Amino acid sequence: MTQMERVETVRPRNFGVSYDWDELVQEDRVHHLLYTDAAIFDAEMRHIFGGTWVYLAHESQIPNVDDYVTAKLGLRPLIMTRDSDGIIRALYNRCTHRGTTLCRFEKGNKRSFQCPYHGWNFLNNGKLRGVPWAEGYGENLTRDPKFNLAQVPRVESYRGFIFGTLNASAPPIGEHLGPIRKPIDEWLDRNPGGKVVVCEANRIKYKGNWKLAYDNSGDGYHVLYSHRSLLETENRFVDENTEKGMSYYRTAPDEQPMYMQYMGNGHHFKDKRPNLQPRNGGLWAIESLHPGMEHVEQKLRRQFGDRADALLDLAGSEPVNINVFPNLSLLGNHIQVFQPVSFEETDTIWYGTRIEDVDGTIGEDALNDINTLRMRTQEGFPNFGEVDDVTNFEQIQRGLRCQEDEWIYMNRGLGIPGRIHTLEDGTIKAPATDEMFMREYIKEWKRLMKAEPHLTIQREP
Amino acid sequence: MAQPAHDPSRHSYYVGDALYQELIADFDVVRRDDPTIQDLAERDVFRGLVEREARLLDRLQFKEWLQLYADECLYWVPSTPNGGDPRREIAVMFDDRRRLEDRVFRLATGFAWSQAPSSRTVRMVSNVEVFASENPDQRLVRSNFLIHEFWDDETRALAGWAGHRFRKFDGVWRISAKQVNLLVCDQCIRNPSIIL
Ligand code: FES
Ligand SMILES: [Fe+2]
Numbered sequence: 001m002t003q004m005e006r007v008e009t010v011r012p013r014n015f016g017v018s019y020d021w022d023e024l025v026q027e028d029r030v031h032h033l034l035y036t037d038a039a040i041f042d043a044e045m046r047h048i049f050g051g052t053w054v055y056l057a058h059e060s061q062i063p064n065v066d067d068y069v070t071a072k073l074g075l076r077p078l079i080m081t082r083d084s085d086g087i088i089r090a091l092y093n094r095c096t097h098r099g100t101t102l103c104r105f106e107k108g109n110k111r112s113f114q115c116p117y118h119g120w121n122f123l124n125n126g127k128l129r130g131v132p133w134a135e136g137y138g139e140n141l142t143r144d145p146k147f148n149l150a151q152v153p154r155v156e157s158y159r160g161f162i163f164g165t166l167n168a169s170a171p172p173i174g175e176h177l178g179p180i181r182k183p184i185d186e187w188l189d190r191n192p193g194g195k196v197v198v199c200e201a202n203r204i205k206y207k208g209n210w211k212l213a214y215d216n217s218g219d220g221y222h223v224l225y226s227h228r229s230l231l232e233t234e235n236r237f238v239d240e241n242t243e244k245g246m247s248y249y250r251t252a253p254d255e256q257p258m259y260m261q262y263m264g265n266g267h268h269f270k271d272k273r274p275n276l277q278p279r280n281g282g283l284w285a286i287e288s289l290h291p292g293m294e295h296v297e298q299k300l301r302r303q304f305g306d307r308a309d310a311l312l313d314l315a316g317s318e319p320v321n322i323n324v325f326p327n328l329s330l331l332g333n334h335i336q337v338f339q340p341v342s343f344e345e346t347d348t349i350w351y352g353t354r355i356e357d358v359d360g361t362i363g364e365d366a367l368n369d370i371n372t373l374r375m376r377t378q379e380g381f382p383n384f385g386e387v388d389d390v391t392n393f394e395q396i397q398r399g400l401r402c403q404e405d406e407w408i409y410m411n412r413g414l415g416i417p418g419r420i421h422t423l424e425d426g427t428i429k430a431p432a433t434d435e436m437f438m439r440e441y442i443k444e445w446k447r448l449m450k451a452e453p454h455l456t457i458q459r460e461p
Numbered sequence: 462m463a464q465p466a467h468d469p470s471r472h473s474y475y476v477g478d479a480l481y482q483e484l485i486a487d488f489d490v491v492r493r494d495d496p497t498i499q500d501l502a503e504r505d506v507f508r509g510l511v512e513r514e515a516r517l518l519d520r521l522q523f524k525e526w527l528q529l530y531a532d533e534c535l536y537w538v539p540s541t542p543n544g545g546d547p548r549r550e551i552a553v554m555f556d557d558r559r560r561l562e563d564r565v566f567r568l569a570t571g572f573a574w575s576q577a578p579s580s581r582t583v584r585m586v587s588n589v590e591v592f593a594s595e596n597p598d599q600r601l602v603r604s605n606f607l608i609h610e611f612w613d614d615e616t617r618a619l620a621g622w623a624g625h626r627f628r629k630f631d632g633v634w635r636i637s638a639k640q641v642n643l644l645v646c647d648q649c650i651r652n653p654s655i656i657l
Contacts, residue, residue, distance in 0.1 A: 106647075200540040200550040205649035228572035233563050237471065291557035292476030294467075299477075339649075347649040352551035368478065372548040376476075379555055384567055387575035387654040394613070 006145040007153060010166065010455035025446045027439065028411035032400040034442075035209040035408075041343035043449065048326050049074025051453035052266070053163040053176050055328035055337060056080060056090055056152075058351070060160060060197040061107065066124060069107040072339055073152060073164055079103050080162065083125040084111055090152035090164045091126050092457070097147075126151050127460045145459045153458035159188055160195070161328070161335075166455040179427050180267040183322045187330050190318065193358025198335060199375075202350040202382035206390035208397035210327075210340040213348055214441070216389060217323040217331075218260055218270045220432035221412060223249040226392050230385040234288040244288040246319075248275045254431035258319075262428040266325025266444035268437035273319055281309030283316035290376040296369045303366065311366065314355060315373035317381070325441055333378055344397055348390070352378045410438040469558040475533045476557050481548050484535060488544055488640045490592055491603040491624040497590040507602045508589040510634060511625060515584035515606070518656055523565040526656075531628060534558050535638040538657060540646055553646060553653065564656060575654040580612040582655060588622075598629040599637075610655060619657070620644050 019040070024031040033040060048054075054073055061069045062082045070093060071078045077093035079102065093101045095115040102113040102122065112129060114121045119132040126149035128142050141147045152164040156173040158181070163173050170176060177184070188194045206212075216222065223246050224231070234245040248256060257274035276282040287293070296315070300308040317332030329336040339347040354371040357363065362370070400408075413419055413434030420430045430436040467474045498504060510529070517526040530536075538553040539545050547555050556564060567573050585607045592601040602625040610617055626638040641657045643650075 200545065200552075200647075202540070202551055202553065203647070203649040204653065205651045207651065226574070229567045229570045229574070232570045232572065233567045236563075236566055289473070289559060289563070291473050291555060291560055294472045295474045295477045298474070349649065350551075354549060368548060372478075372481070375547060375549070375551055376555060378551055379553075383554060383654075384563065387652060388573060391574045391652065 006148075006459045006461055007168075007456050008150075008458070010457060012452055019449075021446050021450050025442055028414055029407040029409045030442055031406055032403065032408060035211060035397065036343065036400050036403070038343045040449075041209075041340070044340070045074040046455065047448045047451070047453060048445065049340065050166045050455055051448050051451065052167065052326065053154075053156075053165045053170060053173055054326065055324060056155070056162045056164045058160055058198045058335060059088070059157060059162060060195075062088070064109065066109045066111050067107070068103070068110060068124065070103060070105070073166075074340060077101055078152070078164075079113065079124075081124040084123070085125070087125065088155060088157065088162060089125060090155050090162075091122075091124075092150040092152075094150065095120060095122075096128065096149060097131075102149075120147075122149055125460055145461050148459040150457040150459055153456045159184065166457065167453045168456045169454050176265055177267065177324070178264050179425055180263040180269060180322065180324060183269050183271070183320060184324075184330065187318060187320060187322055191314065191355045192362065193356060195356055195358060196333070196335075196353035197356060199352045199354050201352060202379065202386075204348050204350070204382060204386055204390055205341075205345070206348070206393050207345055208390075208393040209343055210338050210346040211445075212393040212396055213338045213346060213390075214323065214326060215410070215438050216393065217329045218268045218321055218437045219435070220249065220253060220258075220260060220270060221435070222389070222392070223253075226389050227385050229388060230381075233384060237289070244286055246272075247286075248272070249432075253433050256432065258432045260430045260432055260434055260437055262430075262437050262440040264426060266441040268323050268441060270321040270323075270432065271319075272432075276319065279309075280313060282313070283318070284309060284312040287316045287377060288380060290373065290380060292373055292376060296373045299369060300366060311362065311370055315370050315377055317377050323437075325444065332381060333374060334381075346393075348386070350378075350382050350386070410435040410442070414439065469533045470562055471559065473557050473559055476535075478548075480535075481546075484537070484638060485544070485546060487601060487626050487638070488537075488624050490601050491590075491640075492544070495592065497592055497603075504589060504591050506634070507591050507600060507625070507627065508586075508604075510627065510636075511586050511589060511602065511604050511623075514636070515586050519582050519584055521579060523568065523656070527561065527565065529636050530558070530561070531630060531635040531637040532558060534561070534636060536561050536641075537638065538641045538643065538646065542642065542646060544640065544642070553643070553650075554641075554657075573654070575652050580610045580655050582608055582610045584608045586623075600627045600634070601625070602627060606657075608655075608657070612652060617651075621646075623657075 056071045057080045068079050068081045071080045079091045079093045081089050095102050097120050100117045102115050112123050121129045123129050128147045155164045158173050258272040261269045322330040327338045333353050335351040337349045357367045413436050422428050536556040540553050586604050588605040590603045605622045608619040621643040624640040627634045628637040
């Protein structure tokens with residue numbers, strides 16, 4: 001941050017309600033108010049979606065100068081721009097005149113944004129360029145920084161993922177991510193050039209609190225039950241020796257090599273890769289059935305011989321859940337974003353990713369086939385799996401209306417000797433179905449809710 | 462039209478680049494404002510088929526519904542209003558014959574929580590337009606739809622328009638591809654789990 005930029009400290013807010021966070025978040029259980037209280041949600045928009053790093057967008061959505069895409073920081077509408085100098089910014093989508101949103105389109109390429117209400121015009125770095133009939137003002141508004149757009153003061157990328165926070169004292173993004181960087185690196189590096197490009201998305205809304213999705217993001221306990229229709233469908237043609245998809249949850253999931261790992265700062269990681277055969281084609285072997293898969297497989301095997309296995313794996317769904325608190329989840333080949341709407345409504349956006357032939361070793365034709373198949377593999381889970389999960393999230397929200405029955409338990413695995421291990425780097429490992437990650441991330445949530453963060457917004461000088 | 466070499470209910474060999482190109486080109490036709498067939502008798506044939514499909518879906522008669530489709534068929538719900546290119550973009554749904562049968566199978570497992578209980582729907586189809594074709598065994602049809610869906614605690618309306626590609630097999634018109642263009646195709650949709 002340079003001296004010249006104008007930083008404004010955000011005044012602390014008194015919500016008129018005070019909570020005993022230690023009473024609401026206990027070692028083995030949390031209170032239903034975390035999911036059902038509008039005032040707590042309001043406080044989260046400041047302490048969590050403000051006080052810590054939040055995922056905003058992917059660099060591949062704004063590859064060129066003057067590109068923009070709209071996004072949200074909690075409920076705050078943003079315009080993510082790559083400004084005319086190539087700098088990535090998270091501008092508040094809020095006119096400094098009387099507050100209307102400036103940009104109502106999802107994406108595009110624009111050097112400036114003109115307010116549809118009275119015509120104030122802003123450059124894509126947030127500076128006010130001009131206003132209609134300027135002589136009606138007693139001063140030159142373009143010289144006063146307070147009329148430049150507010151923007152998120154800290155915007156940093158990690159390997160293409162753009163994060164932002166209002167918290168002036170947050171550590172750099174790399175440090176904040178810490179050990180979860182390793183699975184993110186591996187998730188990227190399995191693709192040519194360590195890159196993915198975001199394409200369109202599957203988008204699902206549910207009437208429930210956003211934390212229901214985050215609680216579920218590493219939950220290995222629900223798979224066999226919540227996804228029973230999916231598992232039965234995926235396996236309707238196969239025998240027990242060639243099980244597809246997540247069928248490895250069927251028998252004693254806690255005794256299998258897959259595991260759950262808490263990575264600090266609310267982030268956690270479910271690694272199912274150790275259950276696969278460690279060979280090229282190991283991923284493809286358990287991939288369930290998708291449109292065009294036999295066609296592409298036959299074609300690639302003819303063209304590439306032994307190398308086809310590795311190429312087919314690129315279309316397969318990587319069996320990991322990399323969950324970056326509070327709103328990002330990398331799973332399969334998806335970049336999933338949790339977008340809170342209210343204490344009882346959440347949008348989940350499952351961005352698809354495709355790959356590029358970075359070093360020219362795949363060739364256009366095969367790249368096209370792999371990416372096409374990759375689209376079809378990614379459409380599978382939201383259609384046949386996620387719909388059942390979000391139905392269960394909604395029904396949790398409904399059940400929690402029984403307000404005298406106060407507690408939600410997340411005690412699976414707790415207190416069993418030798419079950420959970422803290423490693424040298426401070427990360428914590430547990431069997432696949434443990435709720436350890438929920439207990440750990442909610443501690444981080446509690447820490448953030450108790451703290452009074454130093455929040456700022458910034459304007460161009 | 463020729464019989465498939467593989468059973469498309471089991472194996473998906475027919476979904477390749479040629480099919481995608483043809484699909485994109487065909488559904489461009491129903492986006493144009495070209496004059497359509499005015500002959501009422503011909504229009505009624507396709508209006509009847511589209512209405513029949515709506516009725517079977519409302520009645521949850523999925524086996525019979527699948528019989529309206531060609532063996533090598535496609536069911537496509539784009540995630541952008543212009544349809545886009547499904548080779549480079551995720552679709553809301555993009556099903557071949559096997560995946561359509563997966564969809565029906567899943568609903569019948571008894572464990573599809575998103576449809577337990579099932580949605581109740583009534584569908585209205587209208588504005589049926591039939592496009593002329595050089596090929597006597599193919600017709601592209603455009604129609605508008607309005608689906609009222611009751612599920613859980615709300616009744617909602619899903620509106621849009623559909624493109625049907627009909628092809629004649631042994632003298633019978635069957636749906637070889639359907640493109641469903643939802644008005645809310647690029648928005649977050651609550652429980653998108655009925656067949657459209
Ligand atoms: S609200 Fe934007 S110019 Fe008035
Ligand atoms: Fe799940």
